[in-house]
Ligand SMILES: [Zn+2]
């Protein structure tokens with residue numbers, strides 16, 4: 001693994017907010033000042049293809065990246081635009097019971113205010 005890729009993965013793992021490619025580039029630069037935007041974007045595409053990370057299509061905004069590849073739900077904050085993991089207890093069990101098979105993938109997005117934004121209102 002290249003040093004650039006290791007830094008990009010480290011950035012992805014260090015935050016629960018699900019960064020955009022641009023945010024990942026800014027954070028990676030703090031560790032590797034010489035890293036280029038193209039390197040970051042190319043590595044993100046490669047990591048997604050190799051199933052290390054998952055891309056979440058943004059709600060009108062830029063796509064975001066998730067370091068967990070296992071399917072899980074997301075809260076899309078309608079105020080700050082952040083994307084956060086949510087745990088829906090036994091959602092996988094419910095799918096299996098309803099469909100009679102496991103889901104190969106799913107996208108669960110719930111739009112609401114995140115806890116930090118709720119405090120500010
Ligand atoms: Zn928020």
Ligand SMILES: [Zn+2]
Pocket residue numbers: 018066067068072073074084085
């Ligand atoms: Zn996630």
